[in-house]
Amino acid sequence: MTTKPQLSTEGSLVAGLAAVALFVVFAAVFMTASFPAPVGFGESAAITSSLGAAMFDISPSVLMGEGETAVPAEGFLIAFETIDAVLVAALVGDHAGAPRGERRERHAEPRRKRGPGCRDGRG
Numbered sequence: 001m002t003t004k005p006q007l008s009t010e011g012s013l014v015a016g017l018a019a020v021a022l023f024v025v026f027a028a029v030f031m032t033a034s035f036p037a038p039v040g041f042g043e044s045a046a047i048t049s050s051l052g053a054a055m056f057d058i059s060p061s062v063l064m065g066e067g068e069t070a071v072p073a074e075g076f077l078i079a080f081e082t083i084d085a086v087l088v089a090a091l092v093g094d095h096a097g098a099p100r101g102e103r104r105e106r107h108a109e110p111r112r113k114r115g116p117g118c119r120d121g122r123g
C-alpha cells in the first residue's frame with residue numbers, strides 16, 4: 001500500500017535556505033540584466049573562412065571570395081578550441097575509465113537460469 005509523502009527534516013535546513021536565497025539572488029540578477037541589441041555580421045561576412053584563416057595564421061584576404069568580407073575570428077577560435085579540449089578530455093576519461101575485456105567478463109553477474117513456470121524472473 002502506498003502512503004503519502006512526508007517531509008524529511010533530517011537534513012540541515014540552513015543549507016536549504018542558503019540554496020533558496022542563492023536562487024533568488026541569481027533570479028533577480030538575470031531578470032534585471034539588460035543587454036544591447038544583437039548585431040549581425042551582414043550578408044557578405046565569411047565567418048567560416050575567417051575562422052580557418054585565424055586557425056592556420058593565414059591572411060584572411062587569401063581565403064575570401066568575390067565580395068566577401070573578413071570577420072575578426074579570434075573570439076570564435078578561443079571558444080572552438082575550448083570546446084575541443086573539453087570534448088577530448090571527456091573521450092579520454094571515458095576510455096580510461098572503461099573496463100577492459102577480461103575484467104568486464106570477470107565482474108559481470110552470471111545469468112540465472114529461469115524455471116519453466118517462473119513468472120517473476122527468478123529461477
